[in-house]
Amino acid sequence: MKALISGASIAGPATAFWLSRAGHEVTVVEQAASLRPGGQAVDFKGATHRAVLERMGLWEAVHDLRAEPVDAHFVDADGRVLAVMPHEFSGGDVEIARGDLATLLFERTVDDVEYVFGDRIETLHERPDAVEVAFAGGRTGEFDLVVGADGVHSGVRRLAFGPEEEYVRFLGHYYAVAGAQPIGARHADAPSAVRPSAPWYNEPGRLVVVGGSKAPALVVFASPRLDYDRRDVAQQKRIVADAYANVGWRVPEVLERIEAADDFSFDGLNRVHMDRFTRGRVALVGDAGYANTLGGFGTGLAIVGAFVLAGELAEADGDHRTAFARYDERMLRYSKVARTGNAGPFLAPPSRMRIAMRNSTFRNRILFAGMMKLTDAFATDLDLPAYPRLGFAARGDARRS
Numbered sequence: 001m002k003a004l005i006s007g008a009s010i011a012g013p014a015t016a017f018w019l020s021r022a023g024h025e026v027t028v029v030e031q032a033a034s035l036r037p038g039g040q041a042v043d044f045k046g047a048t049h050r051a052v053l054e055r056m057g058l059w060e061a062v063h064d065l066r067a068e069p070v071d072a073h074f075v076d077a078d079g080r081v082l083a084v085m086p087h088e089f090s091g092g093d094v095e096i097a098r099g100d101l102a103t104l105l106f107e108r109t110v111d112d113v114e115y116v117f118g119d120r121i122e123t124l125h126e127r128p129d130a131v132e133v134a135f136a137g138g139r140t141g142e143f144d145l146v147v148g149a150d151g152v153h154s155g156v157r158r159l160a161f162g163p164e165e166e167y168v169r170f171l172g173h174y175y176a177v178a179g180a181q182p183i184g185a186r187h188a189d190a191p192s193a194v195r196p197s198a199p200w201y202n203e204p205g206r207l208v209v210v211g212g213s214k215a216p217a218l219v220v221f222a223s224p225r226l227d228y229d230r231r232d233v234a235q236q237k238r239i240v241a242d243a244y245a246n247v248g249w250r251v252p253e254v255l256e257r258i259e260a261a262d263d264f265s266f267d268g269l270n271r272v273h274m275d276r277f278t279r280g281r282v283a284l285v286g287d288a289g290y291a292n293t294l295g296g297f298g299t300g301l302a303i304v305g306a307f308v309l310a311g312e313l314a315e316a317d318g319d320h321r322t323a324f325a326r327y328d329e330r331m332l333r334y335s336k337v338a339r340t341g342n343a344g345p346f347l348a349p350p351s352r353m354r355i356a357m358r359n360s361t362f363r364n365r366i367l368f369a370g371m372m373k374l375t376d377a378f379a380t381d382l383d384l385p386a387y388p389r390l391g392f393a394a395r396g397d398a399r400r401s
């Protein structure tokens with residue numbers, strides 16, 4: 001089959017990986033001019049994520065590029081440590097910079113997949129036997145399947161399912177990340193006697209995180225919905241500066257870093273709510289179908305979703321109706337974590353009392369153990385099929401790269 005995938009971050013190349021290995025002819029179209037750098041470190045947790053990475057032959061490569069685990073130190077305005085959030089809580093079993101993971105997936109697929117940068121799908125017209133596609137750059141094409149792996153503001157979802165407002169819920173907070181490096185030094189092999197830490201500073205409705213010398217600045221702040229241009233980075237940097245104008249601590253330094261940063265990501269905290277991820281010959285994978293910004297597991301969900309979609313297509317012998325129904329069923333259940341919870345009030349609690357309450361959960365061993373258990377359960381709550389027809393598990397060559 002000929003498959004077109006929109007988006008070349010995590011979900012897109014992961015889907016391309018499996019579809020091309022199953023023998024399909026795959027094109028990935030990405031609206032950015034090249035692979036996008038940046039973003040925080042993303043993490044994988046538990047047996048399900050690991051099983052998929054192993055089947056992709058990526059587990060070791062991800063480990064080689066891993067970010068050093070960094071504990072979060074909640075500090076007051078004088079830098080005194082109030083509580084410690086162990087890296088296991090937010091960093092899963094292994095963390096890797098989002099840009100490094102995107103590059104790795106790209107490198108593992110580029111020989112078998114056609115990548116088109118600087119373009120996007122403009123129209124989709126579905127016929128019984130194919131989807132006719134027109135691209136913004138003027139090209140046209142016909143594909144058997146179209147996959148929207150183009151993130152929370154998915155263009156494919158808008159074209160195939162309807163306007164963003166019907167599916168995306170703004171959660172009352174914005175975040176910005178500047179600097180390509182994850183928090184803390186990375187690729188650090190030498191075990192350190194002192195675990196590295198990143199200070200996290202809160203004022204009501206505001207969070208600021210500063211890493212080491214090359215580390216990123218991360219801010220999360222409560223706000224009503226803002227009207228801004230998603231392509232206007234200067235405007236977004238001004239929004240952040242305004243939101244932090246009266247915040248103390250090392251905020252002037254953070255704002256300087258943000259101002260100087262080449263790679264800067266800004267967005268609302270959003271959740272995507274859908275009751276199915278497929279329609280006709282179109283399927284959504286990753287944040288396009290099941291995002292919960294900063295809520296955890298977005299990247300794990302994306303690689304699991306890519307595997308399940310390709311696996312179901314293989315098992316159904318390319319009958320996309322059967323495969324898509326099974327994909328919907330499995331991923332609706334597995335992605336329920338993306339439709340619950342909101343990281344905003346946890347990261348940037350609305351009052352001093354709520355900040356103190358949040359900090360106290362990390363001083364209480366029983367509460368902390370309960371929270372860890374809950375996140376473990378979400379990460380592994382999928383009976384992952386083997387999908388022998390994808391070939392890897394059956395032929396025992398899962399380590400092929």
Ligand SMILES: Cc1cc2nc3c(=O)[nH]c(=O)nc-3n(C[C@H](O)[C@H](O)[C@H](O)COP(=O)(O)OP(=O)(O)OC[C@H]3O[C@@H](n4cnc5c(N)ncnc54)[C@H](O)[C@@H]3O)c2cc1C
Pocket residue numbers: 006007008009010011012029030031032036037038039040041042098119120121149150151152153154155156177265285286287288291293294295298299302
């Ligand atoms: C630059 C960047 C920085 C990020 N930083 C963070 C972060 O700090 N913290 C965090 O939790 N998550 C971050 N994310 C999101 C994170 O990568 C996802 O939550 C998760 O990994 C799932 O990935 P995804 O591939 O589904 O979506 P995304 O990673 O959002 O990727 C979507 C891709 O589709 C492309 N795209 C969008 N619209 C179109 C279109 N119409 N046509 C073609 N291509 C399109 C985008 O340019 C992007 O490359 C970031 C994403 C990007 C792209």
